Amino acid sequence: MKMQKLIGIGFFGAIAYSVLVVGIQVTQINTAVADEVVPAGDIGRGAGLWAQNCARCHNMRDPKEFRDDLWKPIMSHMRIRAGLTGQDTRDILVFLQASN
Amino acid sequence: MKNRFNTRQIRIIMMGTMLALLSPFVSADAVSELKNELELLKKQISDMQQLLKSQQKTMASKKEVEAVKQEVKGVKEVARTGNEWGIADSVVHLAGYAAVGYTDSERADGGFNLVTFNPIFHYQYKDLFLLEAELEIEVGDDGETEVELEYATIDWIINDHAVLLAGKFLSPLGQFRQNIHPTWVNKFASAPIGYGHDQAAPLAEVGVELRGGFNVMQSGRANYAVYVGNGPLIEIDAGEGEIEAVESEGLASNEDGELVWGGRLGILPVPGLEFGVSGAWGDVGPEGEENLLRDYRAFGVDAAYQIGSAWDFRGEYIRQRVGSQAASAAPDAATFKAWYLQGAYKFLPSKWEVVARYGDYESPHASQNQEQWAIGANYLFASNAIAKFAYEFNDGLKGAATDDDRFLIQLTYGF
Numbered sequence: 327m328k329m330q331k332l333i334g335i336g337f338f339g340a341i342a343y344s345v346l347v348v349g350i351q352v353t354q355i356n357t358a359v360a361d362e363v364v365p366a367g368d369i370g371r372g373a374g375l376w377a378q379n380c381a382r383c384h385n386m387r388d389p390k391e392f393r394d395d396l397w398k399p400i401m402s403h404m405r406i407r408a409g410l411t412g413q414d415t416r417d418i419l420v421f422l423q424a425s426n
Numbered sequence: 427m428k429n430r431f432n433t434r435q436i437r438i439i440m441m442g443t444m445l446a447l448l449s450p451f452v453s454a455d456a457v458s459e460l461k462n463e464l465e466l467l468k469k470q471i472s473d474m475q476q477l478l479k480s481q482q483k484t485m486a487s488k489k490e491v492e493a494v495k496q497e498v499k500g501v502k503e504v505a506r507t508g509n510e511w512g513i514a515d516s517v518v519h520l521a522g523y524a525a526v527g528y529t530d531s532e533r534a535d536g537g538f539n540l541v542t543f544n545p546i547f548h549y550q551y552k553d554l555f556l557l558e559a560e561l562e563i564e565v566g567d568d569g570e571t572e573v574e575l576e577y578a579t580i581d582w583i584i585n586d587h588a589v590l591l592a593g594k595f596l597s598p599l600g601q602f603r604q605n606i607h608p609t610w611v612n613k614f615a616s617a618p619i620g621y622g623h624d625q626a627a628p629l630a631e632v633g634v635e636l637r638g639g640f641n642v643m644q645s646g647r648a649n650y651a652v653y654v655g656n657g658p659l660i661e662i663d664a665g666e667g668e669i670e671a672v673e674s675e676g677l678a679s680n681e682d683g684e685l686v687w688g689g690r691l692g693i694l695p696v697p698g699l700e701f702g703v704s705g706a707w708g709d710v711g712p713e714g715e716e717n718l719l720r721d722y723r724a725f726g727v728d729a730a731y732q733i734g735s736a737w738d739f740r741g742e743y744i745r746q747r748v749g750s751q752a753a754s755a756a757p758d759a760a761t762f763k764a765w766y767l768q769g770a771y772k773f774l775p776s777k778w779e780v781v782a783r784y785g786d787y788e789s790p791h792a793s794q795n796q797e798q799w800a801i802g803a804n805y806l807f808a809s810n811a812i813a814k815f816a817y818e819f820n821d822g823l824k825g826a827a828t829d830d831d832r833f834l835i836q837l838t839y840g841f
Contacts (some may be wrong), residue, residue, distance in 0.1 A: 385809035409649020412586030423750035
């Protein structure tokens with residue numbers, strides 16, 4: 327029982343640690359090579375990702391339903407729910423903001 | 427200086443001069459007619475001069491026109507960039523959903539048995555933090571209003587691939603409880619059997635969770651969630667000598683002193699197709715027997731596939747198992763497991779959708795075991811405003827509520 331518990335803790339700890347390390351390194355690389363740490367969203371990619379991901383769980387929502395500023399927390403919420411990357415989220419966000 | 431006479435005025439003067447010169451040779455009537463015409467023309471000229479003067483008084487100068495143009499340009503710029511909602515560091519957003527429902531069971535009178543309102547609060551600070559909280563406000567059987575905190579987390583957006591959640595969060599095991607359960611998202615008027623409270627699927631957890639996603643190859647994607655939390659509360663029926671239920675609504679206490687670890691990994695090899703595998707494990711001390719630890723294991727798989735805009739398929743399997751403990755009042759192990767398959771089709775471009783679902787739930791208690799076929803039709807007033815009609819063919823212990831077929835109507839609105 328204790329051994330299984332240790333294996334479990336080690337497994338998930340390793341995943342969590344790897345994600346953090348990789349993420350921090352990616353952020354540092356971006357910081358070093360570009361003035362803009364966070365790449366901007368791409369409307370074209372966003373349109374495709376919007377079509378591919380939103381309907382994974384629910385009916386598609388019209389971009390016109392919300393103002394630009396409201397789409398931001400909505401997309402942050404959906405990023406967490408759907409396991410989107412930050413770049414995917416920014417791409418979809420700029421598409422929604424450009425389409426409402 | 428400009429010429430003071432225009433062509434018309436010159437013509438009038440010439441006519442007058444000619445009239446004077448020719449007057450001895452023309453008749454008196456002709457002279458009178460010409461005089462009248464001359465007077466009329468004089469009057470017209472006078473009127474025109476007055477009109478010209480008044481127009482000159484009211485006309486803006488070139489300088490004034492330029493000033494107005496600059497002002498309009500400035501107003502346009504303010505309108506374009508001065509949206510303070512768009513530039514605020516903190517953004518507040520209210521989302522949520524509500525539902526009302528009517529149920530008519532085979533051996534019970536029909537009634538309106540569902541009124542729920544679930545507001546969801548989002549507070550975001552830059553791209554750094556997001557506070558999310560959902561309340562479930564429900565009218566109880568006795569008319570009292572019941573309020574529960576479905577989840578409340580402070581989310582630290584670490585980077586493009588990781589978000590750390592702290593607080594009470596929805597269980598990431600499987601898809602239904604974390605993503606599909608909101609009434610405006612669920613295509614049925616009821617949850618799959620085994621996915622309700624105190625059944626096979628864990629509902630929520632209190633602790634910390636790391637979530638995120640990655641790109642895999644060109645078109646593939648992966649998402650993950652790992653967590654550690656207080657774990658479920660195991661309820662024992664000492665009289666019957668058995669484990670009553672695994673209560674997994676998320677506890678803000680850890681009486682047994684043991685934490686539970688878990689997570690889910692989802693893979694999308696192509697857009698629209700997702701496979702997931704989930705698991706959780708740890709030790710748990712049942713209520714009243716906190717020192718008598720026993721194994722807790724959960725395992726689940728799930729899949730979802732969307733074809734175009736019309737077809738939606740999904741299915742899940744989940745199992746929770748509490749191990750044996752010889753010293754306990756309920757010494758035997760207990761397993762709660764459930765699975766379902768669901769398919770839905772939208773008759774585009776109409777607003778109708780049909781859905782069918784098969785589910786099976788097994789628990790250590792015969793009165794809870796159930797098998798279900800269900801069919802439904804939904805009318806989508808909008809993507810987030812839906813009327814659902816469903817019929818469940820239930821097969822459970824004879825005489826128990828789980829054996830009653832049911833007809834359900836639900837109106838739901840997500841915002």
